[in-house]
Structures are given as C-alpha cells and as structure tokens.
Amino acid sequence: MAFTRATGKHRAPSRLTRRSAQVAGIAALATTGVLGSLASPAVAADSEAPKATETGLTQAIALDATLAEQIDAQARVQHQQAEAIARAKAKAAAEAKAKAAKAKAKAEAQRKAEARAKEIREEKARAARAAERARLNAFHLPVAGSSVTTGYKSGGALWSSGSHSGVDFRAASGSSVVAVGAGTVVEAGWGGAYGNNIVLRMTDGTYTQYGHLSSIGVSVGQSVSSGQQIGLSGSTGNSTGPHLHFEARTTPEYGSDMDPVGYLRSHGVNV
Ligand SMILES: [Zn+2]
Numbered sequence: 001m002a003f004t005r006a007t008g009k010h011r012a013p014s015r016l017t018r019r020s021a022q023v024a025g026i027a028a029l030a031t032t033g034v035l036g037s038l039a040s041p042a043v044a045a046d047s048e049a050p051k052a053t054e055t056g057l058t059q060a061i062a063l064d065a066t067l068a069e070q071i072d073a074q075a076r077v078q079h080q081q082a083e084a085i086a087r088a089k090a091k092a093a094a095e096a097k098a099k100a101a102k103a104k105a106k107a108e109a110q111r112k113a114e115a116r117a118k119e120i121r122e123e124k125a126r127a128a129r130a131a132e133r134a135r136l137n138a139f140h141l142p143v144a145g146s147s148v149t150t151g152y153k154s155g156g157a158l159w160s161s162g163s164h165s166g167v168d169f170r171a172a173s174g175s176s177v178v179a180v181g182a183g184t185v186v187e188a189g190w191g192g193a194y195g196n197n198i199v200l201r202m203t204d205g206t207y208t209q210y211g212h213l214s215s216i217g218v219s220v221g222q223s224v225s226s227g228q229q230i231g232l233s234g235s236t237g238n239s240t241g242p243h244l245h246f247e248a249r250t251t252p253e254y255g256s257d258m259d260p261v262g263y264l265r266s267h268g269v270n271v
Pocket residue numbers: 150164166167168244245246
C-alpha cells in the first residue's frame with residue numbers, strides 16, 4: 001500500500017473536517033456509554049462551533065414547537081367550537097322539525113275536526129230536510145182523530161146516484177177540516193148536494209173533495225200544505241146531520257171517484 005498524500009506541507013484540517021471527526025468520536029463514545037461525561041465538554045470545547053443562539057436553528061425549532069402546540073391547541077378549540085356549533089345547529093334543526101311536525105299534526109287534527117263538524121252539520125241539515133219532506137208528504141185524516149161512519153159505495157136513497165161516491169167522517173159541526181195532503185185549491189164554494197165544498201188537486205195529480213162544510217177557509221188557486229186547515233165541518237147541502245163527506249177522485253169532477261179509504265191508506269194514513 002502506498003501513501004499518495006504529499007507530506008511536505010501539513011495543512012490544518014478544515015473546521016468541517018474537525019467537526020466531522022468530533023461527531024464521529026461522539027458516536028464512538030456513545031457506544032462505550034461515556035457519552036454523557038465526555039460529549040458535552042468535547043462539543044463545548046470546540047470554540048469554533050457556532051452557538052445555537054448564533055445559528056437560530058435550535059431557537060427556531062423551540063419556537064416552532066411552541067407555536068405548533070399553540071396552533072394545535074387553537075385547532076382543538078376551534079374544532080370543539082365547530083362541533084358545539086354543529087351540535088347546536090343539529091339540535092335547533094331537530095327542534096324546528098319537531099315543531100313543524102307538531103304544527104302539521106295540529107293543523108291536520110283541526111282540519112279533520114272541521115271536516116267532521118261540517119259532516120255533522122250537513123247530516124243534520126239532510127235529516128231536517130228529510131223530516132220536512134216527510135212532514136210535507138205525509139197524509140192526514142181530513143178530520144183529526146175521526147173515523148168513517150158511512151162507507152164508500154154504500155147504497156141508500158140519500159144519494160142521487162144510488163151509491164155513496166165517498167166516505168163520511170164523524171165530525172161535530174165546526175170541527176177543523178184539513179187538506180189530507182199538499183195540493184192546490186181548484187174549487188171552493190157551493191157544490192149543490194155537497195153544500196159548501198172544496199176540491200184540491202194533490203201534488204200526485206189526484207183530487208180530494210170535502211163536502212157539507214159550515215165554512216170555507218181557502219180560495220181557488222191557493223196552495224195548501226198537508227194537514228193545513230181549509231174549512232170547518234157542517235151539514236150544508238144534502239145532509240142529515242153534521243159530518244164531513246170526503247172523496248178521492250182521478251179528476252175534479254163528480255163521477256171520477258175512487259175508494260177514499262184505500263187512497264188514504266196508500267198514503268200511509270191509519271184509517
Ligand atoms: Zn157522504
């Protein structure tokens with residue numbers, strides 16, 4: 001092996017070379033366990049080594065560490081604040097949602113209650129109209145509480161035709177005579193053998209006649225409702241005593257008579 005290095009001029013090793021040597025030495029010492037006692041004085045002894053305060057490196061690192069901790073702490077606080085805000089927002093949103101749902105449920109319940117109330121009102125109105133229709137359509141006895149004393153088609157000398165064209169209802173003079181159903185007055189006045197008589201055209205197109213009246217309370221063309229008083233019973237015309245002669249007819253004229261009891265019964269009257 002040959003030494004190629006010139007020996008004439010011994011140059012002092014550069015600072016970097018010496019530093020490298022020291023570091024190498026420390027490393028070597030570290031393996032022997034004497035680093036703690038020797039390394040520091042060795043470094044400190046190097047007067048040419050720049051101090052930390054001069055380089056600013058260690059200080060910068062120290063400052064950086066503190067700043068990093070501060071930044072970390074600040075970040076944690078900000079994160080916590082952000083989480084708190086998010087939680088508050090979520091809570092507010094949930095509360096708003098619950099409130100909206102409650103308001104919707106309340107509105108729905110109110111709408112249902114109103115709809116139900118409307119249904120009940122309409123049902124009552126329908127029932128009232130039905131009752132009114134029933135009342136208007138219901139037929140009545142021509143004399144309340146009365147009964148037939150002389151039947152339809154019964155024979156006798158009293159009737160010019162030889163047969164009774166209607167029925168007689170028991171009625172003391174002055175008893176209230178009512179329209180058996182709704183209709184219009186087509187005749188009101190003297191009717192010969194019938195005395196004072198009234199003929200009504202009923203809403204179904206049939207006719208009813210009321211004879212021997214002591215007084216007439218309606219006039220031709222007048223509309224009458226079912227059960228409305230139209231006159232008072234008596235014994236006018238060809239009559240042997242106070243009663244009501246009642247006929248049901250297919251036309252306003254005498255001779256178009258039909259069974260008055262069957263007619264009333266067909267309209268629900270108990271006779
Ligand atoms: Zn009669």
